[in-house]
Amino acid sequence: MDKLLKEKDKLEMQAMVLRMQERDKAVKSNVLEGETKHKDLSEEQLDALIPELRKKARDKYLKDREETQMNLYKKILDDQQKVFQSQSETK
Numbered sequence: 001m002d003k004l005l006k007e008k009d010k011l012e013m014q015a016m017v018l019r020m021q022e023r024d025k026a027v028k029s030n031v032l033e034g035e036t037k038h039k040d041l042s043e044e045q046l047d048a049l050i051p052e053l054r055k056k057a058r059d060k061y062l063k064d065r066e067e068t069q070m071n072l073y074k075k076i077l078d079d080q081q082k083v084f085q086s087q088s089e090t091k
């Protein structure tokens with residue numbers, strides 16, 4: 001059983017690596033086609049740029065995610081307050 005889980009994890013990791021490589025190729029092709037401001041960079045420079053672009057995208061995602069989560073927690077808190085306000089206190 002443990003061996004099957006390790007094999008499954010290994011396959012999932014390989015699949016993730018392949019997806020990341022495909023995304024990197026897509027970014028490179030978009031850049032090479034001139035869809036971004038980096039069209040005059042060499043392929044080596046693009047390879048160096050990809051981690052930076054990935055980090056910027058991750059930072060933006062985390063910022064947006066934080067705002068979304070805070071709004072969700074505020075809504076949950078408001079809902080809980082409404083529920084408990086309607087209940088009478090026991091003595």
